[in-house]
Amino acid sequence: MNAVVLRELGGPEKLLMEHMPDPKPGAGEIVVRVKAAAMNHRDVWIRTGKYAGITLPVVLGSDGAGEVVSVGAGVAPSLVGKEVVINPIFEWGKDPKAQGPNFRILGLQDPGTYAEYVKIPQANIYQKPKRLSWEEAASLPVAATTAYRAVVTRGQVKKSETVVVTGIGGGVAVFALQIAKKLGARVYVTSGSDEKIRRAKELGAEGGVNYKTKDWVKELRALLGGEGPDVIIDSAGGETFDRALDLARPGGRVVTFGATLGPTKELMVRRIFWKQLTILGTTMGTQDDFEKAIEMYGSGGLKPVVDKVFPLIEAQAAHGRMDEAGQFGKIVLKPS
Ligand SMILES: NC(=O)c1ccc[n+]([C@@H]2O[C@H](COP(=O)([O-])OP(=O)(O)OC[C@H]3O[C@@H](n4cnc5c(N)ncnc54)[C@H](OP(=O)(O)O)[C@@H]3O)[C@@H](O)[C@H]2O)c1
Known part of the structure; x- marks a missing residue:
């Protein structure tokens, strides 16, 4: 072969x-x-x-x-x-x-x-x-399973919650957007490309901010009416992860499954305890996560x-x- x-x-x-x-x-x-x-x-x-x-x-x-x-x-x-x-x-x-x-x-x-x-x-x-x-x-297989576990099994995203997915061009990120939407969440995104934000909106995202050209935390907070989202799904890591902790609303959840940008060199711990945040790590998924992810794209009707x-x-x-x-x-x- x-x-x-x-x-x-x-x-x-x-x-x-x-x-x-x-x-x-x-x-x-x-x-x-x-x-x-x-x-x-x-x-x-x-x-x-x-x-x-x-x-x-x-x-x-x-x-x-x-x-x-x-x-x-x-x-x-x-x-x-x-x-x-x-x-x-x-x-x-x-x-x-x-x-x-x-x-x-x-x-x-x-x-x-x-x-x-x-x-x-x-x-x-x-x-x-x-x-x-x-x-x-x-x-x-990898991306939908990872997204399913991040959004559903670990993130426990619920109807009407607000969710931010960072770096929407990513393979897993697009699945996370679709799955969170399917659950009835209002999803916002970040990207280094305005064109990708436009594509995300076509898939049902409410809005997005370009992290290369804008202060994305400030802009997203404004888009969300001054409050942070209930859930952030991040795989950028690096400085983005610390900034996600800044963006999250008090009592919010931040789900992390990747570090495309590398380690987070400075992390303001105070944000975690003062805002009573829940940080959820997740990797790939179980057989059950895999099967439920495939079902969402089979009988569940997602593409x-x-x-x-x-x-x-x-x-x-x-x-x-x-x-x-x-x-x-x-x-x-x-x-x-
Ligand atoms: N733990 C696990 O089980 C697991 C499973 C799958 C993936 N991962 C990890 O998750 C990450 C994504 O995987 P993938 O396969 O979806 O990768 P991918 O398709 O290559 O996507 C990477 C995306 O990262 C985004 N990005 C780059 N710089 C960014 C920044 N400063 N802020 C926000 N986003 C930024 C970009 O989004 P834009 O193009 O929109 O700018 C890019 O498209 C990787 O680090 C991967 O190793 C982990």
């Missing part, structure tokens, strides 16, 4: 298409022909050496949807031909509150979906919602936002787009 392999850390040019042996399913495993894969910022962290536990070479890719082509011992042969979405979560563990020590995500230790075929345990497939295209279905589809052979260009935060929604790769 053809697969995109990372043998050295560095820029997008390190992603090279290679010919590799087709994966063979072991006991309890299946092989899926990848119809579409999707990118996550995780892939950039791994490519640039900023992710824990990297061992090279790596076939990146946690997200994918495709057709089951072969099954190993102990797996029902009737699965062959089924159209599935891949669940990239391995060994979450027993506690729904937090993942256990063996938790890992497809596309590092286990060769991922930047390939024509991927091998996974039988338990890691879920029926592809018929109403979604391959590209849309492939967009879901994933696919930013751009690249042929797998153009993985370098796809990474370049994410490096520059060019995307609004999910960047998808398609094996030929």
